[in-house]
Amino acid sequence: MSSLLVDNIGELVTNGIGADPLGIRRKAAVLVEEDRVAWVGPSAYAPAAEHRIDVGGAAVLPGFVDSHAHLVFAGDRAAEFAARMAGEPYTGGGIRTTVGATRAATDDELRTTVRRLRGEALRQGTTTMEIKSGYGLNVADEARSLRIAAETSSETTFLGAHVVPAEYADRPDDYVGLVCGPMLAAAAPYAKWIDVFCERGAFDVDHARAILACGQAAGLGVRLHANQLGPGPGVQLGVELGAASVDHCTHLSDADVDALASNRFDCMCHEGAHTTTVATLLPGAEFSTRSPYPDARRLLDAGVTVALATDCNPGSSYTSSMPFCIALAVREMRMTPAEAVWAATAGGARALRRDDIGVLTPGARADLVVLDAPSYLHLAYRPGVPLIRQVIRNGVPQ
Ligand SMILES: [Zn+2]
Numbered sequence: 001m002s003s004l005l006v007d008n009i010g011e012l013v014t015n016g017i018g019a020d021p022l023g024i025r026r027k028a029a030v031l032v033e034e035d036r037v038a039w040v041g042p043s044a045y046a047p048a049a050e051h052r053i054d055v056g057g058a059a060v061l062p063g064f065v066d067s068h069a070h071l072v073f074a075g076d077r078a079a080e081f082a083a084r085m086a087g088e089p090y091t092g093g094g095i096r097t098t099v100g101a102t103r104a105a106t107d108d109e110l111r112t113t114v115r116r117l118r119g120e121a122l123r124q125g126t127t128t129m130e131i132k133s134g135y136g137l138n139v140a141d142e143a144r145s146l147r148i149a150a151e152t153s154s155e156t157t158f159l160g161a162h163v164v165p166a167e168y169a170d171r172p173d174d175y176v177g178l179v180c181g182p183m184l185a186a187a188a189p190y191a192k193w194i195d196v197f198c199e200r201g202a203f204d205v206d207h208a209r210a211i212l213a214c215g216q217a218a219g220l221g222v223r224l225h226a227n228q229l230g231p232g233p234g235v236q237l238g239v240e241l242g243a244a245s246v247d248h249c250t251h252l253s254d255a256d257v258d259a260l261a262s263n264r265f266d267c268m269c270h271e272g273a274h275t276t277t278v279a280t281l282l283p284g285a286e287f288s289t290r291s292p293y294p295d296a297r298r299l300l301d302a303g304v305t306v307a308l309a310t311d312c313n314p315g316s317s318y319t320s321s322m323p324f325c326i327a328l329a330v331r332e333m334r335m336t337p338a339e340a341v342w343a344a345t346a347g348g349a350r351a352l353r354r355d356d357i358g359v360l361t362p363g364a365r366a367d368l369v370v371l372d373a374p375s376y377l378h379l380a381y382r383p384g385v386p387l388i389r390q391v392i393r394n395g396v397p398q
Helices: 078-085 095-104 107-123 139-150 174-188 204-216 234-242 254-264 283-289 296-301 322-333 336-350
Strands: 003-013 024-033 036-042 051-054 059-062 064-066 125-129 157-163 193-198 222-224 243-246 263-265 272-274 279-281 305-307 368-370 388-393
Touching: 024 095, 024 243, 051 222, 064 322, 064 336, 078 283, 095 139, 107 125, 107 139, 107 388, 139 174, 157 174, 157 204, 174 204, 193 204, 204 222, 222 234, 234 243, 234 254, 234 368, 254 296, 279 296, 279 336, 283 322, 296 305, 305 322, 305 336, 322 336
Parallel strands: 003 051, 003 059, 064 125, 157 193, 193 222, 222 243, 243 279, 279 305
Antiparallel strands: 003 024, 024 036, 059 368, 263 272, 368 388
16 A cells, blocks of 8 residues: 655644644644545654655645636637626626637637646645536537546536527526426536526526426525526525535625525534535635625634635636635635635535545545645735645645
8 A cells, every 4th residue: 555644734624633624733743544534643754655755844734625627618808808807797698608618619729728727726735626517508518528527537527507508598487397397317427516697687496496406306405696697595495405506695684694504514533513505705806796795704713614716717806716615705805814724625525525635634545635834824925926835635645
């Protein structure tokens, strides 16, 4: 069995050992066997291993879990971004521009983009990345988007209900029928999740409920884009359906926060309880659309489980950087650095209903990030600086 000792860790974030939320250990070591964490403890008691990496007192944390990304697309929308920065509002309408370019692209062009962005994220510490479809919006292009996404990630999401494509603009009911029927049938073999953009100008609550119910019946887990551009019923629909995550959560009523906070289950982990539906915040979208940020403090103070993700997409958030999202969460959403790092690791894992990632405890996947810094605090304290010195994924140094 191949073994690797990551040794001389100044500050180890485990997200699972001890009473503090980040489960911090100092002067620690992690033993990796094959693709799993086999042992965590003081450097002084570290067992022997075939290979050893001395990180020289640096901080080590679980690899980031980016639970919300749209990587299968063609073209870019830099001009739209520039227009927004010059004062034009964001409406979500630009999605159709990307749909045209995506349909016209070859499989290899799409594959190259997915791999480029996935590689970019990996170098910034992301060891798990969810990938959505949603720029094909017909049976063949949604199916191939997911087929290509599945080459790179097991966390794939069918988002045929991203917007109603232009050819169905005056008959949205027919489009919903297509999504629930042949499109879902073609997409489901490559998808783990189903998602809907539940928003004015995209899909209303009845259409969203119908589509998500079809996805559930086909064995897919539920997640949705909700309450991004304005108040709406999306968050409460997500809680009603037992969604793993409701994403964006920028415009929430008290009832939305109550619904998220009251839906709890007991857990064997050291935290004791979690909310069933995670609120995933995507501050890259507010940054890139110059919009007000979600009120993370309100959600955290109510006891809601919060995740952070990039929303990487060519229109409203073209970043693959979890460290950037952590810095935004701390500076703009009043999360503490500890809350932001937890949300970007263990929180993302919860949003994907995974307990084998986002933590560094025995049995977890050996996904580790070594920082070029003595503490996780530097992720927010030194924004824009490439602090990811080394990434280990599935026990393999990258
Ligand atoms: Zn999104």
